[in-house]
Amino acid sequence: MKIGIVSDTHDRLDAIEKVFHIFLDEKVEQIIHCGDWVSPFTIEFFDEMNLQHTKIPVFSVFGNNEGDIKRIIERNNNLAFPVQFAAKTVLELERDGKRLATYHGHDKEILSALIASQHYDAVFCGHTHMQFSMSQGKTLVFNPGAICYARESKMIKEASVGIYDSQTNEARHIYLS
Numbered sequence: 001m002k003i004g005i006v007s008d009t010h011d012r013l014d015a016i017e018k019v020f021h022i023f024l025d026e027k028v029e030q031i032i033h034c035g036d037w038v039s040p041f042t043i044e045f046f047d048e049m050n051l052q053h054t055k056i057p058v059f060s061v062f063g064n065n066e067g068d069i070k071r072i073i074e075r076n077n078n079l080a081f082p083v084q085f086a087a088k089t090v091l092e093l094e095r096d097g098k099r100l101a102t103y104h105g106h107d108k109e110i111l112s113a114l115i116a117s118q119h120y121d122a123v124f125c126g127h128t129h130m131q132f133s134m135s136q137g138k139t140l141v142f143n144p145g146a147i148c149y150a151r152e153s154k155m156i157k158e159a160s161v162g163i164y165d166s167q168t169n170e171a172r173h174i175y176l177s
Contacts (some may be wrong), residue, residue, distance in 0.1 A: 007034035008146035018153025034126035035063025
């Protein structure tokens with residue numbers, strides 16, 4: 001199964017539209033969002049793009065920079081394709097026999113514990129806005145980067161998402177610009 005991995009949207013509606021064109025071209029079957037939606041209108045726009053382009057399930061965690069979680073949840077409940085938010089801080093899924101964890105990444109101790117546990121085949125995270133992919137033991141650790149064109153309080157020219165293949169347990173980055 002191909003899964004689109006996105007993080008740190010930070011209200012960038014223009015980038016969200018690009019992301020859905022990428023996910024459509026890549027024929028992803030699910031989307032995982034690693035947190036930092038920020039404003040309630042962002043989740044509505046995400047749903048609008050999903051309705052127009054892919055109509056696929058979206059799973060997510062919250063990040064450390066959500067502007068109004070209560071209204072995000074309220075609006076999510078009224079969407080055509082509501083996001084399936086993790087009940088806890090960590091989203092756990094199983095796809096093609098692979099155990100997947102998603103955590104925003106803002107607490108390094110939690111992220112390190114998820115990775116060190118070797119309980120998961122892949123751990124997806126965001127927060128740093130820096131794309132990376134590495135293996136630690138059997139666990140793939142993947143950060144898709146951010147689509148908000150910012151890092152460390154500075155504007156950047158690159159934004160990226162990831163495509164994860166649950167059959168091979170491999171992920172790759174795709175740049176929006």
